[in-house]
Amino acid sequence: MYESNRKSSIVNIYLGSMKIAYVLPMTWACGGISAPLSQVNALSTRGHDITVFAPKDGRIDWFPLAAPVQVHCEHPVEEYFDAVVYVGDTFAQHPFSSAGQKFLLLQGKDHLWTAPAKRNELLQGYSDPQYHILVVSGWLADFVHGKCGNPRISIIGNGIDINRFFPAPAPREKFRLLLEGNFPDRNKNVIAAIEIAGRVRQHFPVEVWAMARRFTSAGELVDRVFLDPPSDEIPGIYQQCDALIKTSILEGFGLPHLEAMACGCIPITYASGGVMDFCKHGENSLIAGVGNLPSLLGHVLHFLSDSDLRSQLKDGALATAKLYPWNRVADALERAFAGGIEGKS
Amino acid sequence: MRILAFTRESYPSNYPTSYILMHQSMALEELGHEVHYYQQDKHPLGLTDYLNSFSFDLIFLDLEFLRSNPLLRILSQYRRIEPIHIVGALYSLPAPPGPAWEVVDFTITPWKGETTSGLAAQFDLRYLPLAYSDRLHKRQSASAGSIFVGNTTGNKHKEAGVYLDELIGERSVFCIGPEFTEKYMDPFMLGSLYASSRCLPNFHYSWEKSGDCILNERFWQTARCGIPVNDYSPLMDEVFETGLLEHFCFADTRIWQNRIRNLNSGAETVHPALIQKLDDSLKEHSYKDRMKQLLDWLR
Structure with a gap:
């Protein structure tokens, strides 16, 4: 199976400080970038020498990055790195002339939302044996192994900083539901969450908040929109909501789900792929099949009408969040790096 | 799966x-x-x-x-x-x-x-x-009058008029559906609405009687939530024993309508033992x- 399942001890395979490059496609404040930057910080703390490569004019001041940033150059990078981690589609545009190992960090099925030529380029990369694929969920591992035929996969998961994301319960007059994700966006499918919120209102007086980088035309169904909130304000938004309504079609991992859990805000979500690694129906979240709007609505109504269920889910969610520190991801990354050095796959 | x-x-x-x-x-x-x-x-x-x-x-x-x-x-x-x-x-x-x-x-x-x-x-x-859905459709104590819900296009058929028009005129039944004043009932609310009603009329359309039979969803939901007043289909014999058929299924439209009038006005009631039998007959039909x-x- 995939490498994260190996019993090997990190102590035995750790090979000392490594020089590592992380190559970013952009620097927007979003989960797809904050996750690799959190990996960088976790690896830096362990003494690895990390350099982040980012596009010109990109700003990462929204993230407390503990590594230097270099601008992508037009020519292959001459400097030697033990490992290069390509984020997103950067592997095709930013070659390194001498790299010990090359890793692709796969955080979602980006190829499905791109034009055919780009799609083929991405799929070729995922199946190219020169790359070791770092995936954030078992769902993506199944895809790389089963559909792309590449056995060089490590599941590294994702993490949460529970010193930043923690619950802060406060009494509220009404239940508050949170929608997260850009609107409109085909994959995030926030329109379904808005429809659910509207239907919930026929049964319960609820307040509806939304958090996104872009949110076009909120309409009457959304009471408050947090547009591109500063990263230090995001935990506070989760803390003030009872449930996160997520209707994405596909999620590589579902970091917002984990962030919400850590803040005591319960994900009520479609079973959108990667979330199934840590979302467990009735334990820490409520889950419906993707697109099954009636079922998800049923879960929201059940959640709002049953205080025992809410309490049980909250306990489960907080316990789950504690299982996903960034250190766990750093362990998995070090195992992957060490596996590559030892010629393992 | x-x-x-x-x-x-x-x-x-x-x-x-x-x-x-x-x-x-x-x-x-x-x-x-x-x-x-x-x-x-x-x-x-x-x-x-x-x-x-x-x-x-x-x-x-x-x-x-x-x-x-x-x-x-x-x-x-x-x-x-x-x-x-x-x-x-x-x-x-x-x-x-x-x-x-x-x-x-x-x-x-x-x-x-x-x-x-x-x-x-x-x-x-x-x-x-x-x-019926055992989560959404449950019996509770009744309080309101008789209710018919036909959320989909079915009640555009003239059969609906044959069964319901007189009763609507007399205000013996309140109807919800595209052809009525109240257009739609959310499926999450339907069960509790049914359960609060004194009786629940149900009928099948003529096109459902031309050599092929069906028991519609309303048949199951009304029996599960309240006191059903059905038309008659041979398939009902497979669910209800004779003692139940004579109380809840009426082939004659006039008798069907009178049953609704009487239950609605309180002139007729249904014995709790019969309700228990009705509930028993619906076991394993969710x-x-x-x-x-x-x-x-x-x-």
Whole structure:
């Protein structure tokens, strides 16, 4: 199976400080970038020498990055790195002339939302044996192994900083539901969450908040929109909501789900792929099949009408969040790096 | 199991089949299965991409969808390369032509009669009645008058007028549906509305009596939530013993209407022992039971 399942001890395979490059496609404040930057910080703390490569004019001041940033150059990078981690589609545009190992960090099925030529380029990369694929969920591992035929996969998961994301319960007059994700966006499918919120209102007086980088035309169904909130304000938004309504079609991992859990805000979500690694129906979240709007609505109504269920889910969610520190991801990354050095796959 | 169910609308509104699917999928989820919905004309991902994004064990769809050749082709190809079951559902007659039947393992139908017997001689067609949702449809103490809910286009038929017009005029029944003043009842509210009603009229349309019979969802839901006043279908004999039939099923429209008038006014009541018998007769007729049966057939 995939490498994260190996019993090997990190102590035995750790090979000392490594020089590592992380190559970013952009620097927007979003989960797809904050996750690799959190990996960088976790690896830096362990003494690895990390350099982040980012596009010109990109700003990462929204993230407390503990590594230097270099601008992508037009020519292959001459400097030697033990490992290069390509984020997103950067592997095709930013070659390194001498790299010990090359890793692709796969955080979602980006190829499905791109034009055919780009799609083929991405799929070729995922199946190219020169790359070791770092995936954030078992769902993506199944895809790389089963559909792309590449056995060089490590599941590294994702993490949460529970010193930043923690619950802060406060009494509220009404239940508050949170929608997260850009609107409109085909994959995030926030329109379904808005429809659910509207239907919930026929049964319960609820307040509806939304958090996104872009949110076009909120309409009457959304009471408050947090547009591109500063990263230090995001935990506070989760803390003030009872449930996160997520209707994405596909999620590589579902970091917002984990962030919400850590803040005591319960994900009520479609079973959108990667979330199934840590979302467990009735334990820490409520889950419906993707697109099954009636079922998800049923879960929201059940959640709002049953205080025992809410309490049980909250306990489960907080316990789950504690299982996903960034250190766990750093362990998995070090195992992957060490596996590559030892010629393992 | 991970199941992909095809739907015509994201939430039950205009199509009877989407109400049925909602109840079926809730039952399947209660049995521990994951039911995705795929709405072909609105889904952001093409079907092939979506099928390749998840490992589905079962595709479940109204056979009507298979009148579409492109869909038929995709599913035929997919089942050649993946170990997947495909189960069809025949809800409307006449049935689609032969190729639709070839792509499915078998087809379920709530119809029984001449047409389905003929089809069953050619294809693997299995009778699986509609049902009630044991989560949404529960008996409570009644308080209001009699209520008829027909959310879909069915009540545009003249049969509705034959049964209901007089009663509506007398204010003996309150009707909800596209043809009435109150247009729609949310399926999550229907059960509690039924349960609060003194009696619940139900009838089947003439096109459902031309050699093929069905027990509509209302038959199951009304009996589960309150005091039903049904027309008569031979299929009711399979659910109710004679003692129940004479109290809850009336072939004669005039007697049917009088029963509603009398229950509504309080001139007639139903003994609690009879209600208990009614409840007993509905055991093992929930959608959960139906879906268990469907999954048993797949084993």
